[in-house]
Amino acid sequence: MGKTRIEAFSDGVVAIIITIMVLELRAPHGSELDDLLPLAPTFLTYILSFIYVGVYWNNHHHLFHVVQRIGGSVLWANLHLLFWLSLVPFVTRWMGENHFTPWPTALYGVVLAMAAIAYYLLTRALLAQHGENAKLAAALGRDVKGKLSVVAYLFAIALSFVLPAVSLAIYAIVALVWLIPDRRIEHVIER
Amino acid sequence: MGKTRIEAFSDGVVAIIITIMVLELRAPHGSELDDLLPLAPTFLTYILSFIYVGVYWNNHHHLFHVVQRIGGSVLWANLHLLFWLSLVPFVTRWMGENHFTPWPTALYGVVLAMAAIAYYLLTRALLAQHGENAKLAAALGRDVKGKLSVVAYLFAIALSFVLPAVSLAIYAIVALVWLIPDRRIEHVIER
Amino acid sequence: MGKTRIEAFSDGVVAIIITIMVLELRAPHGSELDDLLPLAPTFLTYILSFIYVGVYWNNHHHLFHVVQRIGGSVLWANLHLLFWLSLVPFVTRWMGENHFTPWPTALYGVVLAMAAIAYYLLTRALLAQHGENAKLAAALGRDVKGKLSVVAYLFAIALSFVLPAVSLAIYAIVALVWLIPDRRIEHVIER
Amino acid sequence: MGKTRIEAFSDGVVAIIITIMVLELRAPHGSELDDLLPLAPTFLTYILSFIYVGVYWNNHHHLFHVVQRIGGSVLWANLHLLFWLSLVPFVTRWMGENHFTPWPTALYGVVLAMAAIAYYLLTRALLAQHGENAKLAAALGRDVKGKLSVVAYLFAIALSFVLPAVSLAIYAIVALVWLIPDRRIEHVIER
Numbered sequence: 001m002g003k004t005r006i007e008a009f010s011d012g013v014v015a016i017i018i019t020i021m022v023l024e025l026r027a028p029h030g031s032e033l034d035d036l037l038p039l040a041p042t043f044l045t046y047i048l049s050f051i052y053v054g055v056y057w058n059n060h061h062h063l064f065h066v067v068q069r070i071g072g073s074v075l076w077a078n079l080h081l082l083f084w085l086s087l088v089p090f091v092t093r094w095m096g097e098n099h100f101t102p103w104p105t106a107l108y109g110v111v112l113a114m115a116a117i118a119y120y121l122l123t124r125a126l127l128a129q130h131g132e133n134a135k136l137a138a139a140l141g142r143d144v145k146g147k148l149s150v151v152a153y154l155f156a157i158a159l160s161f162v163l164p165a166v167s168l169a170i171y172a173i174v175a176l177v178w179l180i181p182d183r184r185i186e187h188v189i190e191r
Numbered sequence: 192m193g194k195t196r197i198e199a200f201s202d203g204v205v206a207i208i209i210t211i212m213v214l215e216l217r218a219p220h221g222s223e224l225d226d227l228l229p230l231a232p233t234f235l236t237y238i239l240s241f242i243y244v245g246v247y248w249n250n251h252h253h254l255f256h257v258v259q260r261i262g263g264s265v266l267w268a269n270l271h272l273l274f275w276l277s278l279v280p281f282v283t284r285w286m287g288e289n290h291f292t293p294w295p296t297a298l299y300g301v302v303l304a305m306a307a308i309a310y311y312l313l314t315r316a317l318l319a320q321h322g323e324n325a326k327l328a329a330a331l332g333r334d335v336k337g338k339l340s341v342v343a344y345l346f347a348i349a350l351s352f353v354l355p356a357v358s359l360a361i362y363a364i365v366a367l368v369w370l371i372p373d374r375r376i377e378h379v380i381e382r
Numbered sequence: 383m384g385k386t387r388i389e390a391f392s393d394g395v396v397a398i399i400i401t402i403m404v405l406e407l408r409a410p411h412g413s414e415l416d417d418l419l420p421l422a423p424t425f426l427t428y429i430l431s432f433i434y435v436g437v438y439w440n441n442h443h444h445l446f447h448v449v450q451r452i453g454g455s456v457l458w459a460n461l462h463l464l465f466w467l468s469l470v471p472f473v474t475r476w477m478g479e480n481h482f483t484p485w486p487t488a489l490y491g492v493v494l495a496m497a498a499i500a501y502y503l504l505t506r507a508l509l510a511q512h513g514e515n516a517k518l519a520a521a522l523g524r525d526v527k528g529k530l531s532v533v534a535y536l537f538a539i540a541l542s543f544v545l546p547a548v549s550l551a552i553y554a555i556v557a558l559v560w561l562i563p564d565r566r567i568e569h570v571i572e573r
Numbered sequence: 574m575g576k577t578r579i580e581a582f583s584d585g586v587v588a589i590i591i592t593i594m595v596l597e598l599r600a601p602h603g604s605e606l607d608d609l610l611p612l613a614p615t616f617l618t619y620i621l622s623f624i625y626v627g628v629y630w631n632n633h634h635h636l637f638h639v640v641q642r643i644g645g646s647v648l649w650a651n652l653h654l655l656f657w658l659s660l661v662p663f664v665t666r667w668m669g670e671n672h673f674t675p676w677p678t679a680l681y682g683v684v685l686a687m688a689a690i691a692y693y694l695l696t697r698a699l700l701a702q703h704g705e706n707a708k709l710a711a712a713l714g715r716d717v718k719g720k721l722s723v724v725a726y727l728f729a730i731a732l733s734f735v736l737p738a739v740s741l742a743i744y745a746i747v748a749l750v751w752l753i754p755d756r757r758i759e760h761v762i763e764r
Contacts, residue, residue, distance in 0.1 A: 009252075011578060011585055013209060014582070016207055020210065020214060023596070025660075031676055031677050072249075083238075090216045097220075179649065270439075281407045284409040298418075394588030402596060468592055472598045472600060
């Protein structure tokens with residue numbers, strides 16, 4: 001099966017997720033600069049989530065670039081990833097509106113961790129169809145960054161109940177680490 | 192006529208339907224775990240609807256894969272299917288917010304049944320253009336699963352007024368049955 | 383310039399317009415059948431608007447099928463059409479919520495008329511780039527149906543202030559006339 | 574890397590941005606013409622923002638038309654542009670609802686200026702990958718219009734606190750100047 005439609009559908013869903021988050025930035029009633037201040041936590045969370053969803057789109061783009069065949073298991077693994085990403089606007093709102101209190105901060109991490117695990121499962125489903133010795137396997141390597149991210153999320157979730165500000169810093173640092181595009185796959189493509 | 196644009200348009204509409212449902216998961220005002228509890232029915236319905244819309248996208252993807260020509264009747268049969276799918280967010284919300292009371296549970300089933308019938312009509316419109324002896328006819332076969340689903344929906348609709356919990360279980364079981372991708376079409380493609 | 387992206391962008395905008403209208407169908411708080419009744423006018427208007435937007439997508443699909451080149455003027459004529467279509471959800475809501483009172487019914491017609499004029503201007507912009515003797519000119523013909531539609535809309539707008547129910551009937555009849563796909567273009571493609 | 578998916582994703586995000594703005598045009602409760610009047614500032618701002626987002630889509634379309642290769646830096650420069658464009662619905666609402674008071678008018682200009690700078694950075698990222706002597710460099714030229722626009726925005730932002738109406742006029746004039754498609758790139762394509 002071709003990969004065009006699964007790419008197009010994923011692009012559509014991710015484009016909507018990244019854009020509807022801005023609907024939660026409700027314009028304040030007053031028209032002074034001070035009226036914008038209460039929006040600051042929501043706005044900062046919006047930026048963080050925008051980067052995360054952007055990172056997923058970027059990695060998804062790179063991942064499917066080295067892929068040729070798509071089977072039923074990949075379709076479902078992909079929908080599973082999109083499901084967890086679709087919850088990002090919800091946890092963004094909850095964390096932003098509650099000014100980074102413990103539970104919302106923890107749940108934000110849970111959704112990030114589940115999305116990371118879903119992405120990992122997607123790479124496994126693709127590998128199962130392409131064989132361990134394919135270009136894809138070389139491109140993914142041991143995926144140290146992916147595995148460390150999940151560890152970081154789990155650590156941040158636990159920390160949410162003690163120091164939510166540190167959890168938030170961890171989410172931000174992991175996002176920045178991922179901002180650097182996946183050179184491994186780019187190198188394989190160049191070769 | 193080519194099938195690229197009808198696929199792209201359907202992908203767009205389905206991507207929006209599957210994503211805007213999450214807008215109904217309104218972040219609660221409190222920031223405790225207990226504040227999330229009232230959202231549980233809406234969240235469970237969201238998962239169910241996400242799977243259903245995902246199933247339709249998957250089957251739509253498989254269906255158009257074995258199709259070559261698109262005529263006017265297919266365009267309208269496809270829009271008719273998208274119309275019923277577009278009502279999924281509405282019935283999802285109504286059933287979730289009313290905690291699976293009779294009428295919302297029944298209406299959810301009506302929309303599922305109408306979508307299934309619309310999908311059937313779409314396959315008929317495609318068959319009419321490709322001839323009964325085409326690859327498509329072989330792939331669709333007698334469509335026992337599709338027909339049994341409609342029977343299950345009708346049964347669940349009637350049951351909504353007596354045992355809505357059982358209706359809900361039927362919707363969930365049918366969704367899980369469909370999670371298994373349509374091997375018939377995949378087999379025809381492989382051959 | 384290629385036409386792929388203008389088609390993809392138009393498909394995206396039209397897919398969003400046709401889908402976000404359902405967000406206006408707000409689930410009622412009660413869970414009885416009677417609680418759905420107040421939604422009836424909004425639901426009927428939703429069906430009417432769904433058909434109209436579907437008709438525009440269908441005709442847009444047919445139109446660009448016989449087109450080869452895209453220039454600056456076509457890009458803007460297309461955005462102009464999308465602008466008027468983007469107002470359909472707004473007038474749908476206003477007319478539906480106000481139970482077909484004069485002004486909302488008239489404004490609904492104004493948006494339909496402006497969209498029809500915008501579509502006509504788009505065909506002119508395309509003709510200007512392809513020459514009067516092209517396949518496109520043959521396919522469009524004298525466009526009697528398009529011109530009569532505008533006349534019908536103008537008549538219905540005037541009538542809104544006296545007999546809004548008749549205006550609504552006119553909108554519905556014009557929609558049904560357009561449900562029949564544009565055989566003229568299909569004939570030219572077949573030849 | 575191919576450019577198809579980055580184009581498709583950008584088309585999706587821009588299509589959503591341009592369409593969800595209309596959700597802010599909330600249908601009034603009354604059904605008289607007078608009930609529409611309070612919406613006039615929001616509607617005018619909607620038209621202005623629709624033109625701006627349309628201009629960005631048009632220029633993006635032209636820009637990627639003369640581009641062959643896409644690397645990691647371009648993916649991020651493009652997401653950066655989409656981020657600022659995603660804030661257009663927010664500032665549109667704030668400015669429209671507050672009837673062009675100083676701060677909202679200034680913030681509208683800030684988002685326009687940041688989007689213009691992001692677009693400039695995107696052209697730099699593309700130039701860095703294609704070399705200064707490529708078709709792209711010839712097409713972009715010295716980009717006088719782009720640089721003058723940023724100057725105009727900065728001037729309008731400062732003026733917002735004294736004469737917001739003049740700032741608004743500047744935004745409108747810049748939009749109209751950009752309505753004229755980028756002939757430079759079209760000329761290079763024709764050659």
